[in-house]
Amino acid sequence: MSVEEIDPPSGKKTTGHEWNGIKELDTPVPRGVLMFLVVTHAFAILWWVLMPTWPLGDTYTKGLLQTDQHKMVAEQLGAAEVAKASWMSKIEKAAFPEVQADLALMAIVKRTGRQLFGDNCAACHGRDAKGGDNYPDLTDDDWIWGGGVEKIAETLRVGVNSPHAQSRTSQMPAFGRDNLLDASQVNSVASYVYSLSNPTFSTSRNIATIEAGREVFLGNCAACHGEDAKGNAEMGAPNLTDRYWIYGGNLEKLVTSIHGGRQGHMPTWDTRLNEADIKILALYVHALGLEKP
Amino acid sequence: MIAQLTLNERTSALGLLILVALTGALMAVIGGDDPFAAHGVIIILFCAVIAAFVISGFDAPEPRIDRQDSYYDDPTKVGIGLSMAWAVFGMFMGVWVAAQLAWPDLAFDGAWSSFGRIRPTHTTGVIFGFGGNALIATSFHVVQRTSRVRLAGQISPWFVLLGYNLFCLLAVTGYFMGVTQSKEYAEPEWYADLWLVVVWVTYFVVFLRTLARRREPHIYVANWYFMAFIVVVAILHIVNNLAVPISFTQSKSYTIWPGVQDAMVQWWYGHNAVAFFLTAGFLGMLYYYLPKRAERPIFSYRLSILSFWGITFFYMWAGSHHLHYTALPHWVQNLGMTFSVMLLVPSWASAGNALLTLNGAWDKVRDDATLRFMMAAVVFYGLSTFEGSFMAIRPVNSLSHYTDWTVGHVHAGALGWVALITFGSLYTLVPALWKRPQMYSPALVEAHFWLAIAGTLIYVFAMWNSGIIQGLMWRTYTEEGSLAYSFVDTLVAMYPYYIARTVGGALFLLGAIIGSYNIWMTAKRPFMPAATDDVPQALSPAHARVPAE
Numbered sequence: 001m002s003v004e005e006i007d008p009p010s011g012k013k014t015t016g017h018e019w020n021g022i023k024e025l026d027t028p029v030p031r032g033v034l035m036f037l038v039v040t041h042a043f044a045i046l047w048w049v050l051m052p053t054w055p056l057g058d059t060y061t062k063g064l065l066q067t068d069q070h071k072m073v074a075e076q077l078g079a080a081e082v083a084k085a086s087w088m089s090k091i092e093k094a095a096f097p098e099v100q101a102d103l104a105l106m107a108i109v110k111r112t113g114r115q116l117f118g119d120n121c122a123a124c125h126g127r128d129a130k131g132g133d134n135y136p137d138l139t140d141d142d143w144i145w146g147g148g149v150e151k152i153a154e155t156l157r158v159g160v161n162s163p164h165a166q167s168r169t170s171q172m173p174a175f176g177r178d179n180l181l182d183a184s185q186v187n188s189v190a191s192y193v194y195s196l197s198n199p200t201f202s203t204s205r206n207i208a209t210i211e212a213g214r215e216v217f218l219g220n221c222a223a224c225h226g227e228d229a230k231g232n233a234e235m236g237a238p239n240l241t242d243r244y245w246i247y248g249g250n251l252e253k254l255v256t257s258i259h260g261g262r263q264g265h266m267p268t269w270d271t272r273l274n275e276a277d278i279k280i281l282a283l284y285v286h287a288l289g290l291e292k293p
Numbered sequence: 294m295i296a297q298l299t300l301n302e303r304t305s306a307l308g309l310l311i312l313v314a315l316t317g318a319l320m321a322v323i324g325g326d327d328p329f330a331a332h333g334v335i336i337i338l339f340c341a342v343i344a345a346f347v348i349s350g351f352d353a354p355e356p357r358i359d360r361q362d363s364y365y366d367d368p369t370k371v372g373i374g375l376s377m378a379w380a381v382f383g384m385f386m387g388v389w390v391a392a393q394l395a396w397p398d399l400a401f402d403g404a405w406s407s408f409g410r411i412r413p414t415h416t417t418g419v420i421f422g423f424g425g426n427a428l429i430a431t432s433f434h435v436v437q438r439t440s441r442v443r444l445a446g447q448i449s450p451w452f453v454l455l456g457y458n459l460f461c462l463l464a465v466t467g468y469f470m471g472v473t474q475s476k477e478y479a480e481p482e483w484y485a486d487l488w489l490v491v492v493w494v495t496y497f498v499v500f501l502r503t504l505a506r507r508r509e510p511h512i513y514v515a516n517w518y519f520m521a522f523i524v525v526v527a528i529l530h531i532v533n534n535l536a537v538p539i540s541f542t543q544s545k546s547y548t549i550w551p552g553v554q555d556a557m558v559q560w561w562y563g564h565n566a567v568a569f570f571l572t573a574g575f576l577g578m579l580y581y582y583l584p585k586r587a588e589r590p591i592f593s594y595r596l597s598i599l600s601f602w603g604i605t606f607f608y609m610w611a612g613s614h615h616l617h618y619t620a621l622p623h624w625v626q627n628l629g630m631t632f633s634v635m636l637l638v639p640s641w642a643s644a645g646n647a648l649l650t651l652n653g654a655w656d657k658v659r660d661d662a663t664l665r666f667m668m669a670a671v672v673f674y675g676l677s678t679f680e681g682s683f684m685a686i687r688p689v690n691s692l693s694h695y696t697d698w699t700v701g702h703v704h705a706g707a708l709g710w711v712a713l714i715t716f717g718s719l720y721t722l723v724p725a726l727w728k729r730p731q732m733y734s735p736a737l738v739e740a741h742f743w744l745a746i747a748g749t750l751i752y753v754f755a756m757w758n759s760g761i762i763q764g765l766m767w768r769t770y771t772e773e774g775s776l777a778y779s780f781v782d783t784l785v786a787m788y789p790y791y792i793a794r795t796v797g798g799a800l801f802l803l804g805a806i807i808g809s810y811n812i813w814m815t816a817k818r819p820f821m822p823a824a825t826d827d828v829p830q831a832l833s834p835a836h837a838r839v840p841a842e
């Protein structure tokens with residue numbers, strides 16, 4: 001079967017080869033393919049002439065355009081800095097109240113802050129900054145470490161229980177685990193704390209327990225949380241009378257907090273973000289608290 | 294199956310199994326707490342299962358002396374089964390990975406089921422498990438038919454097929470245990486890599502010896518591609534996996550390549566894995582099963598030559614397009630980019646050659662879902678190679694790189710080309726191999742076709758959309774020059790597309806399950822002696838010819 005034959009449907013000659021019934025036509029390479037080959041090669045050669053491409057020992061052909069990517073990146077970064085400079089320098093220099101008074105500048109802060117928050121903070125505090133289990137809500141106006149924008153900026157700079165030398169420290173002792181209180185005391189003080197934000201909780205049946213809890217509270221907790229349990233921003237002891245909780249406010253969660261203690265960790269941003277970005281974020285987070293009704 | 298082997302061969306097979314199992318036992322003993330020991334146990338179990346099979350057939354009557362009068366198709370049959378089993382496993386893992394990207398809780402807090410571990414079980418399962426077994430099975434079939442000679446060796450083809458599956462098994466079980474070299478598509482550790490070298494060299498020898506004995510003057514195009522696949526994959530595998538184990542009793546090793554050279558070697562490997570595993574091998578399939586099914590001659594022999602050498606030559610240079618805008622020197626990126634553009638010509642020439650081969654058979658494409666599988670595969674091959682060359686252009690890549698666009702491109706090639714051509718080929722091969730007039734259910738082939746097409750289109754369109762949105766969001770600035778979106782914003786935008794991709798993938802998986810069932814039922818059907826002369830035909834005088842020099 002090595003004879004060349006004509007394939008009826010196409011009218012073309014075969015090569016005369018056959019493999020288990022498979023034959024091949026002897027069609028020449030279509031002109032279109034050759035043209036295409038020429039065009040792509042012309043493009044490649046043009047690129048080789050213009051751009052760095054071929055290695056020559058320990059150097060390479062630089063190309064007629066003398067393109068240098070390192071220089072290009074430096075230039076583009078420089079241009080981007082210049083484009084931002086007009087408002088960035090204002091934020092860097094101005095004190096917080098000045099920025100807050102400048103509505104146009106605050107609009108920029110909010111747009112830029114949203115992106116910075118998304119990339120750096122949302123993993124813990126949530127995209128909407130509403131927090132979640134173990135991470136505080138930043139949109140309320142209830143601040144563990146004090147609500148002024150300066151204080152927030154400081155929290156960002158040094159972090160909480162972070163490796164930073166000036167880190168804020170937050171230590172809620174493990175009353176149950178470390179045997180500072182027995183189980184019934186833990187339960188009663190939890191009931192007491194619970195009743196602070198849920199006045200309807202106390203009934204004639206549990207009033208004795210709650211009273212006992214109040215005693216425990218005054219003896220063990222007031223030093224940090226205050227006699228009125230409204231917290232102490234100096235120590236990072238949160239207000240226990242409102243409806244905002246880091247770790248959850250139902251009885252079971254309260255018992256867990258009191259039994260095992262809590263040491264929240266908030267990273268320091270001192271070396272990871274520059275000063276202007278920290279400022280923007282502090283303003284952004286502070287504004288979130290204000291916007292909430 | 295065992296009946297095809299002589300008593301001596303059965304004994305040698307058992308000897309070989311014992312040898313491998315002993316190696317496994319050694320690993321199990323010296324490995325201590327390391328996954329190395331667990332792999333030793335897996336090797337023993339693997340050998341035990343096969344040994345049980347050999348022993349169960351040990352007393353079967355010995356084969357006739359003239360085995361050379363018939364083709365050796367048992368390894369191909371088993372290879373088809375393994376390929377489909379891996380397809381279902383690998384695609385199931387793909388759907389799971391896809392679902393995890395939409396709903397991360399589906400990792401169920403397990404270490405073994407975390408994204409980083411199950412993702413490589415998907416890629417290895419589909420590329421090496423499904424694709425690799427299909428390539429071994431079909432290459433064994435094609436080389437015999439186009440050389441009119443029986444496969445060389447009796448045990449060695451089994452060694453290739455089963456040894457290769459042992460490699461895949463070590464790879465996938467390793468990922469679940471956290472064993473990985475962290476090189477994409479080359480994750481398995483040093484001992485699995487060494488084993489694959491032995492298996493692959495055997496594959497090369499079997500293939501070459503069969504070709505050397507051929508009773509045809511010329512080597513058919515399909516075999517050029519299979520040969521290129523075998524040779525180049527061996528080279529890639531060895532060079533990319535050069536590594537120093539931290540100890541011979543532990544699984545961990547470190548590559549010998551430093552820094553950016555490691556990256557370049559890895560993507561030279563990675564890209565040529567695409568070229569010679571996912572492209573050349575499957576072009577080999579295409580060149581046999583498509584003309585066979587269409588009953589048409591190949592459109593142009595000359596175009597075949599041009600495409601073959603074009604693909605072989607240009608692909609080798611293109612790897613650096615995976616490292617655009619990285620620490621790799623600019624000139625290397627530019628070289629890779631220009632070669633990727635030139636690569637489009639032989640790629641499209643192959644696709645065009647295949648489509649023009651269908652001229653005169655378009656009515657069959659309309660009526661026969663099997664041929665339609667192959668036609669659609671060629672179209673997706675053309676599409677994904679165009680897309681690839683386009684994405685290799687640096688400014689385009691600056692948008693597409695790191696986005697789902699790449700994943701869309703991958704699956705246009707992987708689902709549209711690799712999987713469709715495999716299904717088309719298997720639906721052609723299975724009835725021929727088991728000597729049935731047709732598949733058990735042509736209606737199910739038709740259903741599989743539409744599920745596969747729908748799944749591919751949903752997957753690819755979802756990823757194109759998601760990728761381009763993602764790329765644009767990353768580079769959008771506000772008026773005042775800050776980034777407009779944070780990374781999580783882009784994730785929120787991806788979410789609906791990730792769900793769509795999961796649905797598309799599930800359709801594709803369903804098709805693969807239906808296909809497996811159909812193949813199983815075809816093979817199981819009572820034997821009907823069909824009028825076939827599917828034997829090495831040189832034995833009939835009309836075809837006798839002397840092998841060429």
Ligand code: HEM
Nearest residue numbers: 384387388390391416419420700703707711712798801802
């Ligand atoms: C049931 C169908 C399939 C589904 C649902 C699926 C899903 C996925 C998913 C979710 C990923 C990870 C993407 C990411 O990390 O963002 C992936 C990656 C990948 N899949 Fe599939 N896949 C399927 C079929 C296949 C097939 C048949 C092949 C090959 C023949 C394949 C080859 C790959 C490759 C090579 C990657 C890595 C891509 C990269 O790193 O860019 N997939 N697949």
Ligand code: HEM
Nearest residue numbers: 567571614615633636640678681682684685694703706707
């Ligand atoms: C002319 C042919 C082709 C060219 C020039 C090409 C080019 C490219 C480019 C530029 C990328 C993106 C690299 C990046 O930005 O990270 C890519 C990724 C990829 N392509 Fe292609 N492609 C071609 C054909 C194919 C085919 C047919 C397949 C078959 C399945 C395929 C599979 C892949 C895979 C798996 C990746 C992902 C690699 C990874 O990052 O894990 N390509 N290709």
